[in-house]
Amino acid sequence: MSYISKRALDNLTPNKLHEIRSHCFHNQYDAQNNPDGIVALAVAENKLMREEIVSHINKNMNINPWHLTYGQGPQGDPALRKALASFVQEVFKPSTEITDSHICICNGAGSAVDNLSFCMGEPGDGILVGRPLYVGFFPDIEARAKIKPVLVPFGDVNPTSAAAVLAYEEAFHRSNAAGVTIRAILISSPHNPLGRPYSNEFLIGMLKLCSKLNIHLISDEVYAKSHFPSKDVPEPPPFVSVLSFPLERYIDPSLVHVIYAMSKDFCANGTRIDALISPFNVQLMRSFRAVASFTRASQLAEHSWLNLLTDKPFLETYFPLFQARMTNAYEFTTSFLREKNIPYNPASVTSFIWIDLSRYLREDSLDAELELNWRMAREGVWLAMGASFASERNGNFRLTFATPWEELKLGLERLMKVLNEVEQEINQQMHFRRY
Ligand SMILES: Cc1ncc(COP(=O)(O)O)c(C=O)c1O
Structure with missing residues (x-):
């Protein structure tokens, strides 16, 4: 076998947190091309002004x-x-x-x-x-x-x-x-x-x-x-x-x-x-x-x-619209979170919210967090799990709200479905434990 440096090989150490990432990355939702794909609410990708940026680039790309x-x-x-x-x-x-x-x-x-x-x-x-x-x-x-x-x-x-x-x-x-x-x-x-x-x-x-x-x-x-x-x-x-x-x-x-x-x-x-x-x-x-x-x-x-x-004229309209769309997407997402009683860290900047799903974990462990994350992925929604950010607590997830409305809505509905199912299972287990 050809020689590969130790420093390069060190980068290949298996990491179970990476598996879910690559699974979801390669099957991302797209309304036209992959409607059954996974809605990515895990990546810090602000998608709210893409049309405006694409059009500016195309109009001015006279190289x-x-x-x-x-x-x-x-x-x-x-x-x-x-x-x-x-x-x-x-x-x-x-x-x-x-x-x-x-x-x-x-x-x-x-x-x-x-x-x-x-x-x-x-x-x-x-x-x-x-x-x-x-x-x-x-x-x-x-x-x-x-x-x-x-x-x-x-x-x-x-x-x-x-x-x-x-x-x-x-x-x-x-x-x-x-x-x-x-x-x-x-x-x-x-x-x-x-x-x-x-x-x-x-x-x-x-x-x-x-x-x-x-x-x-x-x-x-x-x-x-x-x-x-x-x-x-x-x-x-x-x-x-x-x-x-x-x-x-x-x-x-x-x-x-x-x-x-x-x-x-x-x-x-x-x-x-x-x-x-x-x-x-x-x-x-x-x-x-x-x-x-x-x-x-x-x-x-x-x-x-x-x-x-x-x-300058473009930027003068671009940033106010950018921020207004972020406000709308944030309000939509947080009203969903509040309705479901999901604790979250109020955000005022970036494109994501740090939320607490610890009550949906089977137990207080990284494996349980990973299990919940895989369950979401199988249901077609991808959130970024806290462990990948070296969170000090299990059950945190990062949710990118700066996502176009239809995709965001679909992602939150899929998330809701998973959480409702998990909630029912937990309630059933508690019921059996009691009797
Ligand atoms: C804080 C921070 N730094 C750097 C990056 C990566 O930026 P780039 O795509 O320009 O490499 C990100 C992307 O999520 C980020 O959130």
Whole structure:
């Protein structure tokens, strides 16, 4: 047999959580092409403005021979970087001006985390991530760079509150004592999967902690524009980027790095384009660029994003409509959850809700959670199970509400059918136990 490296083989370790993912991924519902397929409410894919984005891309995709070249190298198209710098200036409100030279384009936020992990640590070093965490961070940190995602538990402490900072510090010292050198803290801000922003006190606490421990802070801010009002949170807190704080007051700014992408706010996961924004660390940016030739975004993706970012009249109508549709989808989903008495974490940002289905578990275990997830899949609906986010409790699921109405309705009906059946079975068992 031909030789395959240990580091590559390590990525193939069987994981029962992946089986359901690949089962559902390959048989997704489509009203025309696969009506019997599985409605995917598990993926953080905002599908509410796809028609508008598709039409904008098609109308403006007038490429020329330049787009067939390598362009100006791995940092990405200068025009796009300039447009993005001005978008960041407006939306992220950085305390220091962001320019095109502070930005490196690559093919997706996941690739940016991968490249940063590669640049920031040696194999076997660690990056701290709080539980529950965005599931993609596991491979992004580990698959190529071989850095360990070191999980931070919070117990009963709210992971987005200032009190959570201490848990990161404790995890840092535990790791060091176990011989794992921590190089960075990685946060998804706003929080995936909890669907809410961190408090300002938490973010400032993070800056101070990273300064004290002399480690990098990576803030993945891909949901910057994905906030929306609802009955649960009528006035969602505005998006706050770590770049908006007067960084030098809290930390050596060269330790702070932000990621933004087209995927979420522009409903375009498939275009594969994002940006690292690292204004104060020339050496890190050079190291990142040195590997970014492997993660270059296509010039066609760059062209699409550039066209969107520079079309001010379009953006002025796009974002209000985007947020209004999110409000509608969120209200529809949460009224269903309330009707069924399903506890959920009120969300004000992102495209999903973190819900609690623990009372539908056969027992308080990961296997029971997996069993419920398979049952949903067999009924034609796919939710993301809490265990894949390293949830500290069994029975949590993440449900993507930013789904077109008919698909969402069908998915929730299928979910309801499963939950009603499970409820009946549990009631019957209790009845038999009693007699
Ligand atoms: C917090 C976060 N970061 C990164 C990603 C991946 O983004 P991309 O598709 O741009 O790689 C996701 C996708 O769900 C995400 O939620």
